[in-house]
Amino acid sequence: MKPSVGIVGLGLIGGSLAKAMKHFHLTSRLVAYDGSRESLLQARAEGVVDDFPQDPSQLADLFRGLDYIFLCCPVQVNLEYFRLLQGCTDRNTLITDVGSTKEDIMAAVRSMRAQSAFIGGHPMTGSEKTGYKASNPHLFENAFYLLTPAGLSDDQQLQGLLELLSSMGAIPMVVDPQTHDFFTAAISHVPHILASGLVNTVRCLDDSSGHMHTLAAGGFKDITRIASASPVMWQQISLTNRSSILQVLDRLLQELQGIRRSLADLDAVGIYDFFNQAKRYRDSFQDKGGRPLVQTYSVTVDVVDEPGIIAKIASTLSTHGINIKNIGINNNREDDPGVLEIVFYDKKSQQDSASLLSGLEYPVYVL
Ligand SMILES: NC(=O)c1ccc[n+]([C@@H]2O[C@H](COP(=O)([O-])OP(=O)(O)OC[C@H]3O[C@@H](n4cnc5c(N)ncnc54)[C@H](O)[C@@H]3O)[C@@H](O)[C@H]2O)c1
Numbered sequence: 001m002k003p004s005v006g007i008v009g010l011g012l013i014g015g016s017l018a019k020a021m022k023h024f025h026l027t028s029r030l031v032a033y034d035g036s037r038e039s040l041l042q043a044r045a046e047g048v049v050d051d052f053p054q055d056p057s058q059l060a061d062l063f064r065g066l067d068y069i070f071l072c073c074p075v076q077v078n079l080e081y082f083r084l085l086q087g088c089t090d091r092n093t094l095i096t097d098v099g100s101t102k103e104d105i106m107a108a109v110r111s112m113r114a115q116s117a118f119i120g121g122h123p124m125t126g127s128e129k130t131g132y133k134a135s136n137p138h139l140f141e142n143a144f145y146l147l148t149p150a151g152l153s154d155d156q157q158l159q160g161l162l163e164l165l166s167s168m169g170a171i172p173m174v175v176d177p178q179t180h181d182f183f184t185a186a187i188s189h190v191p192h193i194l195a196s197g198l199v200n201t202v203r204c205l206d207d208s209s210g211h212m213h214t215l216a217a218g219g220f221k222d223i224t225r226i227a228s229a230s231p232v233m234w235q236q237i238s239l240t241n242r243s244s245i246l247q248v249l250d251r252l253l254q255e256l257q258g259i260r261r262s263l264a265d266l267d268a269v270g271i272y273d274f275f276n277q278a279k280r281y282r283d284s285f286q287d288k289g290g291r292p293l294v295q296t297y298s299v300t301v302d303v304v305d306e307p308g309i310i311a312k313i314a315s316t317l318s319t320h321g322i323n324i325k326n327i328g329i330n331n332n333r334e335d336d337p338g339v340l341e342i343v344f345y346d347k348k349s350q351q352d353s354a355s356l357l358s359g360l361e362y363p364v365y366v367l
């Protein structure tokens with residue numbers, strides 16, 4: 001028997017969970033609630049959710065007796081819904097959240113002596129975009145999905161959740177909440193603070209004609225994409241992971257002070273070491289392509305960014321029997337040449353396409 005599922009917060013992550021569960025036919029019934037009625041209407045029209053309450057007062061009736069409830073609002077809002085849902089749940093309902101911080105919610109749930117079972121959750125995938133319109137059924141494929149059970153559920157419920165997430169293509173991994181919050185402070189939360197700090201710096205330094213804004217190119221755009229994310233989401237993440245963020249932020253400030261000192265002292269070796277150490281460590285991430293554990297076979301091709309270029313290269317490869325998994329232009333440079341990234345299913349296709357396209361005089365790089 002497939003489980004019944006409820007989702008509170010049908011935005012980027014909640015909407016993607018709903019779409020994935022529908023896409024892979026994982027539920028017997030899927031109900032949702034969101035502050036945006038427009039999202040709920042769209043999801044029902046698309047067949048992604050079966051039903052939704054007309055207003056929050058009907059939430060308990062519609063969510064009673066579900067097997068799983070996913071809380072997918074900003075982290076502090078998730079806790080409010082966890083409390084609210086205690087009125088209509090018991091140990092047979094497993095509530096889980098997708099929030100980016102875990103110590104805070106785990107401590108609150110533990111101190112509450114909740115009726116329902118609970119497992120903290122956090123998919124290590126997402127984007128700077130928000131809302132149901134940005135959601136996508138394949139978001140979780142090959143992405144780590146961290147879980148913090150901490151004894152608030154039974155083994156069978158943990159097993160069931162692991163299977164449900166794996167069926168959406170995710171790679172679940174159990175961690176303790178403290179480790180989770182320290183790791184994510186370093187690899188996600190402080191990077192977001194830094195990206196927003198850089199954008200604020202340029203905003204303050206730009207001239208009245210906005211020349212910096214006009215000229216900002218690939219490097220600035222690459223490192224600051226995430227600064228376009230939801231301020232409410234990041235406010236709540238920051239407030240619920242203060243001590244780990246402060247610890248990592250202090251380490252980052254040391255790093256910045258170090259390079260500042262090397263510059264002030266004209267210490268050429270120190271400056272080289274700063275960039276070289278970072279390059280060596282960052283290059284070691286390359287093979288993973290942001291999707292850990294999955295080997296990717298891709299090439300990049302420098303192309304003139306003109307209409308029809310993707311079709312031209314795709315048809316050349318297809319004429320030679322080479323299957324493409326994914327293809328797209330990375331337009332970091334304004335107007336002129338773009339970098340076309342092509343992903344293949346296997347190494348042979350990667351190598352064959354590299355020699356074919358080099359033979360046609362395209363500059364090709366094998367990744
Ligand atoms: N965006 C990411 O990259 C990402 C990745 C992993 C985890 N998360 C976590 O997932 C959660 C959701 O983030 P998202 O990116 O989907 O954000 P989002 O803004 O796309 O979605 C949040 C949804 O919650 C709804 N909502 C907010 N307050 C509400 C309330 N009081 N009542 C009812 N609905 C309410 C909003 O209408 C929206 O649809 C957050 O806890 C975040 O920390 C985000």
Ligand SMILES: O=C(O)C(=O)C[C@]1(C(=O)O)C=C[C@@H](O)C=C1
Pocket residue numbers: 099100123124125126127128187188189226229
């Ligand atoms: O790729 C992005 O845009 C993200 O910001 C995703 C990201 C991250 O920092 O890596 C953001 C917050 C999450 O909790 C998990 C993933």
